[in-house]
Amino acid sequence: MIDKTVGTAAEAVSDIPDGASLAVGGFGLSGNPIALIEALLAQGTSDLSIVSNNCGVDDWGLGILLDAKRIRKMTSSYVGENKEFERQFLSGELELELTPQGTLAEKLRAGGSGIAAFYTQTGVGTQVAEGGLPRRYDGVGGIAVASPVKDVRTFEVSGTPHEYVLEEAIVTDFALVHALRGDRHGNLVFNKAARNFNPLAAMAGRVCIAQVEELVEPGELDPDQIHLPGIYVHRIIEVGTDIEKRIERRTVTVVTEGEN
Structure with missing residues (x-):
């Protein structure tokens, strides 16, 4: 049996060096591997080249690494919602490789599939x-x-x-992803929209580190429900179901009296 579990997020990212390239899952604030991102921030790793659909917001997701000036380059398809990103890019502090969203997804998938271009x-x-x-x-x-x-x-x-x-194609040194459920072999199941770029990022990383809300024993996951096979995952940590999940923009509908 290959047990890929790691005790803490800090331990899971401990060998990510300065200057590393990372593929990071998430779309907006959905499916962000926040525990791993926070561990990387605490570790002090810098000069990172990150491939991700976007860079979080000013105080959450990849935005916390950006705010600490740990990111040298972003390869993304969307760069809104983050004023610090705009400031660093326009001031020349941050390099940006802006890539069409579908192309970015396919570049990651191709890298993980051994397709060069x-x-x-x-x-x-x-x-x-x-x-x-x-x-x-x-x-x-x-x-x-x-x-x-x-x-x-x-x-x-x-x-x-x-x-x-x-x-x-894109291949990175490491990948950081978030999943709803995973087993000790690294097989992963994602939840609805949080599936987004996570499987593709996982495929592209030479070393994939996954945080899961629920860790189960091998055999407990229905093989037909597995979204990403464990062959792509090298380390897995359990972060619990109460991990913070933010919403980018809350919208409400005001209903006045008498309306249905």
């Missing part, structure tokens, strides 16, 4: 393919680093030629 129509005819997107500013309004030109080829699909841009 793939062609996609997404981004053809834009700066995604033609280059020139700001990746780092110089602090005075100029562009210090811009995105490169990418290879574009024409392929005939269903008898019609279309242009496609080449996108390289």
Whole structure:
């Protein structure tokens, strides 16, 4: 039996060094591996290159690492909801590789599947393919680093030629993910929207660390319900079902008297 459980979040991330690259699950504030992120913050690890759909908010999720200036580069598809992110990027303190959301998901999946690169129509005819997107500013309004030109080829699909841009897969040193349930072998089950980028991030990390709300024994999970097989997971910690889960924006409907 391969028992992949680790006692604490601090122990689980203890060998993540300065300068490491990480794929981190989460979409907005849903499915954030917050216990592992907080352990990484407490550890003091810095100069990180992180691949994640977004960077949390100013005081939660990956935003706490950003606020402590532990992140050197973000590869993301959405960069709103975080004023400190905007400040660091425009001042030249933070590098950003802005990537279309579906492309980012496929780059992670491809990396975890051993696929070096793939062609996609997404981004053809834009700066995604033609280059020139700001990746780092110089602090005075100029562009210090811009995105490169990418290879574009024409392929005939269903008898019609279309242009496609080449996108390289992503493989990172580590992955941090959150799941609803997992067993000691590392098999994971995600909860609804929290599934988001978590399986893809897990696949892309050479070492995947998973936090789960409930840890069960091998055999307790229905094989047909497992979303990510344990072959992708190397360490697993239990954080409990009462772990904090935040909502980005609460919306309410005001119903006046007499309305149904």
